[in-house]
Structures are given as C-alpha cells and as structure tokens.
Amino acid sequence: MPIIEAEGLTKTYRVFQKKEGLLGSLRGLYRREYKDVRAVDDISFSIEPGEMVAFLGPNGAGKTTTLKMLSGLIYPTSGEASVLGFVPSLRADAFRRRFALVMGQKNQLWWDLPAADSFQLNREIYSIPAPEFQKTLNELTELLGVEKLTRQAVRELSLGERMKMELIAALLHQPQLLLLDEPTIGLDVVAQVAIQKCLRDYHTRRGVTMLLTSHYMRDVEALCDRVLVIAHGRLVHDGPLSGIVERFGHAKLVKLEFADGVAPDDLGRFGEVTRREGPSADLKVERSRVAEVLGAILDRHAVADVSVQDPPLEQLIARVFEEGRRSHDAA
Amino acid sequence: MGQGILRYLRMYAQLGQYTLAREMSFRGNFLVKVSVEVIWLGILLAFYATVFGMTNTIAEWNRPQYLFFVGAFFTLNGIIETFFLENCNDFAELVRTGDLDFLLLKPIDEQFLITCRRIDWGTAPNLLMGGGVMVVSLYQMGWPFDLVRLLTFLVTFGCGIAIAYCFMLLLTALSVWMIRNQSLMEMWWLFSSLARYPKEIFKGTWAQPIGIFFTFVMPILLVVNVPANAMVRALEPSMVVFTLVSTVLLFWLSRRFFLHALRSYRSASS
Incomplete structure (x- = not known):
C-alpha cells in the first residue's frame, strides 16, 4: 500500500x-x-x-x-x-x-x-x-x-x-x-x-x-x-x-583528443562543436548517431583518446523545466 | 485523560524552565523589565493615594476596597502578561515568516503550543506585587474570613483570567488574515484600560450604555469587578453565574474561531 x-x-x-x-x-x-x-x-x-x-x-x-x-x-x-x-x-x-x-x-x-x-x-x-x-x-x-x-x-x-x-x-x-x-x-x-x-x-x-x-x-x-x-x-x-x-537527453557529448596535436576543421559536419582547444574538441551528437559518427571520425583522423558522455544532469533538468514552461504558456 | 493532563503539565514545566533559562541569559533585560513593573505599580498606588486624600470613595468603592480592586487587576494583568501576551503578540510574526509551520507539525494541541509556549518571567513579579496589595488591603479593612467569599473570588478570578485569555485569542486569530497585527497590543491596552476601573464609573446618559455593553455583550468589565466585588463588597449570585456562563461560551467561541483561522493559514513561502 x-x-x-x-x-x-x-x-x-x-x-x-x-x-x-x-x-x-x-x-x-x-x-x-x-x-x-x-x-x-x-x-x-x-x-x-x-x-x-x-x-x-x-x-x-x-x-x-x-x-x-x-x-x-x-x-x-x-x-x-x-x-x-x-x-x-x-x-x-x-x-x-x-x-x-x-x-x-x-x-x-x-x-x-x-x-x-x-x-x-x-x-x-x-x-x-x-x-x-x-x-x-x-x-x-x-x-x-x-x-x-x-x-x-x-x-x-x-x-x-x-x-x-x-x-x-x-x-x-x-x-x-x-x-x-x-x-x-x-x-x-x-x-x-x-x-x-x-x-x-x-x-x-x-x-x-x-x-x-x-x-x-x-x-x-x-x-x-x-x-x-x-x-x-x-x-x-x-x-x-x-x-x-533517456527522455530529455537527445544528444550525447563526444570528447575527442586528436593524435596530430590539432583538432581537424571538418568536425562541424558530424555534430555541434561545443569546444575546440588545440588537440581537444567536444562534439554534441544525436544519441542515435553516436556510433555512426564515431566510426566516421576514426576512419578519417588519428584519435588519441575518446569518451562519450551524457550531458550534465543540470542541463537536462533545465531543459525539462523549459519544456514545462512552454507547455504552460501554450495552455 | 489524567495521563494527557500530566503530559501537558510536564511540557509546560519544561517550557517554563527553558524560557527562564533564556531570560536569565539576558540578565540586564530581565532586571529592566522587573524595575519598570515595580515603578508602574508605585505610580498607580501613589495616584490612588492622592485621589483618596481628597475623597473617601471612588464610584462607591472605599479606599481599602479600591486598593483590593487595584491589586486584583494588577495580578490578573500580570498573569496575562506573564503567560500569554508575548505568545499572542508573536503569533502574527510566526504567520508572516511561516515559522508557524513547525508548531502546527507537532502532535500536540495547537492552541496550547501557540499561546503557552513561552513564559515572560520579567512580568511574573507583578503577581506577587498584586497579591501583596490585595493582602494589605484586606488587612486594612479588617476583612472577616469568609470561605464562601474566598472560593467565589477564586473561581470568578479564574473566570476573569479565562475571559481575558479568550479575548486575546480572538484578537490573535485575526493575525492569520491580517498578517501584521500590531493592533493586538493596542486592543489589549484598551481591554486592560476598561478592566482597570469599577463598572460603577459608567453612569449617566452616555456612559451607562457603554457600561452595559462591556458587561453583558462584550464582558470585559466582569473580569476584575465580579471577583473583587464578591470578595470585599456585595456577593451577587446572578453576576457570578453570568460570569461562569460567559466564560464557558467565550472559551468555546474563541477556540472555534482560532481553529477556523488556522485552516486559513497560507504558510509563507520558504
């Protein structure tokens, strides 16, 4: 009960x-x-x-x-x-x-x-x-x-x-x-x-x-x-x-470290580049496309390190609140 | 039932102990409060001594009888100020800040916790001073011991305290809607000003209806008049019964009103 x-x-x-x-x-x-x-x-x-x-x-x-x-x-x-x-x-x-x-x-x-x-x-x-x-x-x-x-x-x-x-x-x-x-x-x-x-x-x-x-x-x-x-x-x-x-985290954060010492210029075609500093770059990629994008990048460039993360929970929660506000305003 | 009363008594003793400890930790404030009350009684007595230097009676009360009346009023006022006034006065602030939440969450009668949680020990000496004035006046008038009068006095004096408490509770409850209720102190001042004088002063075309109103409709004039009258002047059974009935009715009404007010509590945002 x-x-x-x-x-x-x-x-x-x-x-x-x-x-x-x-x-x-x-x-x-x-x-x-x-x-x-x-x-x-x-x-x-x-x-x-x-x-x-x-x-x-x-x-x-x-x-x-x-x-x-x-x-x-x-x-x-x-x-x-x-x-x-x-x-x-x-x-x-x-x-x-x-x-x-x-x-x-x-x-x-x-x-x-x-x-x-x-x-x-x-x-x-x-x-x-x-x-x-x-x-x-x-x-x-x-x-x-x-x-x-x-x-x-x-x-x-x-x-x-x-x-x-x-x-x-x-x-x-x-x-x-x-x-x-x-x-x-x-x-x-x-x-x-x-x-x-x-x-x-x-x-x-x-x-x-x-x-x-x-x-x-x-x-x-x-x-x-x-x-x-x-x-x-x-x-x-x-x-x-x-x-x-799962519900609100539509995208994942792909963190890349390139072996050449500099992040390539063509990353924008794979997703939204949120950070780019020397050999490091952060890429926001649609959850469903992560495997495909990773494969493509690894094919084209020498990658020293890679990690895939969910976006910070605070960001997701803020998005949930924002959606709640929008549906409230619409009503 | 007995267990319940014992529990409340134990709690009250504990609350009294804590408030005393708190008061003692602010010694200067405590001493100032006591001194102010002593001076206030001194001024009252000096004033009436001056008045009685010019006349033998005030509104049919002779000097020792009036002195007894003043002593009874001072004691009653002291009881209200010591046990209830500060608590009731704090209530509006509890509502405004939302701190009332914690009192309402406790598994205990809300009225008890709100109106009895603190004892203002700084005004407690008033009880002794008022009692002393009453004893001196009885001695001055050569009061013959009369058990019936004494018991009637004690019962009606208790009723007087209850009536005063009920009025205060009604005023306190208004804070739930008014949020700021500084008028409570002013209303209490009006109440104590009315209770301070014998009801016989309300004579004449204008004053008599006021006296009747504050005796039978809003029975403020009963609280000191009836017990003091029963003790040192005439014992009027009808007035004693009326005082008892008024007390029960007011107690019922004020409690219902207070609990109704608590239902409207909005609890300030955190």
Whole structure:
C-alpha cells in the first residue's frame, strides 16, 4: 500500500495585486484587486514505503506547496491526499507522530538555548520513552559527528552544524516518512556530503521513506532513484533519474583528443562543436548517431583518446523545466 | 485523560524552565523589565493615594476596597502578561515568516503550543506585587474570613483570567488574515484600560450604555469587578453565574474561531 497517494492535488492562492506608488496604495485601501495563482495544478502520484524520491522543479514550481499539503500545513483547494493512511489536512496527532518535515531555510530549534534542550522538549511532545530517546540521540549524534555540540547554544553553531541538529530533532521520534525541503541549501560541500551520508545511512538502517526537494543535483544523484519533476504546478516527469537522461537527453557529448596535436576543421559536419582547444574538441551528437559518427571520425583522423558522455544532469533538468514552461504558456 | 493532563503539565514545566533559562541569559533585560513593573505599580498606588486624600470613595468603592480592586487587576494583568501576551503578540510574526509551520507539525494541541509556549518571567513579579496589595488591603479593612467569599473570588478570578485569555485569542486569530497585527497590543491596552476601573464609573446618559455593553455583550468589565466585588463588597449570585456562563461560551467561541483561522493559514513561502 502506498505511503503517499496524491490524486488531482491542486492549490490556488488569491494574491493581492498592489498598484504602484502612494496613490496605488491608497486605492488599495478601499478597492483591492486579486489574482488567482495556481501554485499546484492537478498533481497525482504515489510513493511506496521505503522509497527515496526527489521532487525537482524551478523556484515557484509548487514543490514546497505540495510538501506543505502533504504534511497538513495547508489545505488543498481541490484533490485528495492520503499520507500514512491519514488525510493530512485533519492534522491528527497520530499522523503527526509518524512523519517529520525538515526545511533547510527555517529553524525549529530554540535559538538561544542548546539543541539538547529542544531535543528534550521534543521527547516530551512525542512521548518518547527515555531509554529509546537516549539510544536514538546517541545514534544520530554519532552518525552526524556532533556529539560535543549539543550543549552549545544554537545561535553559536555554524549553518552546517545547525542543519545537522535540525535533522536530529526531526528524526528523534523515528518517523516513517521524512519530508525534506532543501535540506542542504547554503551549506558548503563538506556539510552537504555529511547530510547526504547521514540520510543514506539512516535510510539503510531504518528503511524510512523520503521525499526530498533540492536544487543541488548532487543531493538527488546521491540519494534518490526516482524523481518527480514539477514545473508551473504541473507534474511533467515521474520516473527513475536515468529516465530523464533517456527522455530529455537527445544528444550525447563526444570528447575527442586528436593524435596530430590539432583538432581537424571538418568536425562541424558530424555534430555541434561545443569546444575546440588545440588537440581537444567536444562534439554534441544525436544519441542515435553516436556510433555512426564515431566510426566516421576514426576512419578519417588519428584519435588519441575518446569518451562519450551524457550531458550534465543540470542541463537536462533545465531543459525539462523549459519544456514545462512552454507547455504552460501554450495552455 | 489524567495521563494527557500530566503530559501537558510536564511540557509546560519544561517550557517554563527553558524560557527562564533564556531570560536569565539576558540578565540586564530581565532586571529592566522587573524595575519598570515595580515603578508602574508605585505610580498607580501613589495616584490612588492622592485621589483618596481628597475623597473617601471612588464610584462607591472605599479606599481599602479600591486598593483590593487595584491589586486584583494588577495580578490578573500580570498573569496575562506573564503567560500569554508575548505568545499572542508573536503569533502574527510566526504567520508572516511561516515559522508557524513547525508548531502546527507537532502532535500536540495547537492552541496550547501557540499561546503557552513561552513564559515572560520579567512580568511574573507583578503577581506577587498584586497579591501583596490585595493582602494589605484586606488587612486594612479588617476583612472577616469568609470561605464562601474566598472560593467565589477564586473561581470568578479564574473566570476573569479565562475571559481575558479568550479575548486575546480572538484578537490573535485575526493575525492569520491580517498578517501584521500590531493592533493586538493596542486592543489589549484598551481591554486592560476598561478592566482597570469599577463598572460603577459608567453612569449617566452616555456612559451607562457603554457600561452595559462591556458587561453583558462584550464582558470585559466582569473580569476584575465580579471577583473583587464578591470578595470585599456585595456577593451577587446572578453576576457570578453570568460570569461562569460567559466564560464557558467565550472559551468555546474563541477556540472555534482560532481553529477556523488556522485552516486559513497560507504558510509563507520558504
């Protein structure tokens, strides 16, 4: 049975349109103009227990709004969601005990107090028995390497350390479902990798289901097998990460190193030359023509080295977003 | 049920402990707050001492009775300020920034967590000062111990706190739509200004309807008048019953309105 089921989930906001200038502000006092904005538009998907799924989309695509509907923070305008067998918007205590939401841009810990105090409060709120609490806390602090930092005031921690504490606070009650909204935003590479490793290890140990939004493709590649791509509130792709490459990666990148010490002039006839420096050249070639093109080049020129790569995932994702925007504008 | 109450009490004790630790880490701020409250009570007492130097009664209340009234008001105001005002005042900011998200995600009553999560220890000495003023006034008037009056006072005083809390909750809930709700403090000031005086001051063509309105329609005048009256003046059973009924109705209404407001929460973008 799926752990998350969304059927036609839609969220429309009524947004006040402020007129420019002082006169506009005064007019707004007695006559207001509103515009309906569809943040999420008829989205349907389901997630099975134990899956690690990434939610991708440009800013304002509706990722966070969807996460907030799934966690019961906001009510859908239409459509239905079932999470862990509950209707999220009813916010039943039994439901809230079984999942956690981590938001990279927001802080749930008490700012002026050590994280350990916030953890204790969570223990009380989630009614976690003391021995179980201590065991989980030890496990998580060790996993994230922050054993010595829990007694330090949160405001004195670095961003990376704070994020680790946020993660611990979210996992103390051992949720079955973890919703992560940009958990590594603003972190340096070392901290990003530490968070990714913690999430991966935790998933291996506990089999927790994760739904993650992130702008960092490294997070997605490191953690998720399946991606949901959302653009302008609509779901435009649901499938494995490799599926994006197959579906949107129409071309491959052929990297060539010529033995003669200089790249030949006739490469343009085989594909789009994207780089040319001394003996090296990069060629963008239609996926279906790669073998044929390689054969032709090898026949004509002495090649010292060759590699064929998929285009960077970021480029593909940008293309997916762009297609989503076009179909939205066309509609 | 018992387990649930115990859990909430334990949580409240923990929240109180953390806010005290937080307050103590900003010692200067704490001392300034306490000093301001002491000075404010001093000014109030000096003012009434001056007034009573010229007259024997204010609106049918004699000097020790009025002193008791002032003590009761100061205690009630102290309770609201210590336990609820800061939390309610913060609510608009939680809505504006979207930080309310984390409070709504916790498996605990939202109203409890939002309105009780912080204790403003800087205003807690008001409770002691107000209590002290009440004890002194009882001593001055030679109050004969009366268990019925004392119990009536305690119950109606509790109702007064609940009524004040409910009004604050209703005003707080508006923040969900208004986003910025600086008017809450002004509304609370209006509330406490009305509650601060005996209802007998509302006499005459203009004032009497106002007194009736704020007693029976918007029962702000009940919160200090009824308990203080029951303790040191006349015990009016009808007013006591009306206070009890008003409390229950207001509690029900304010909670429903607050939960309804939470349904309209839009959660600010991250």
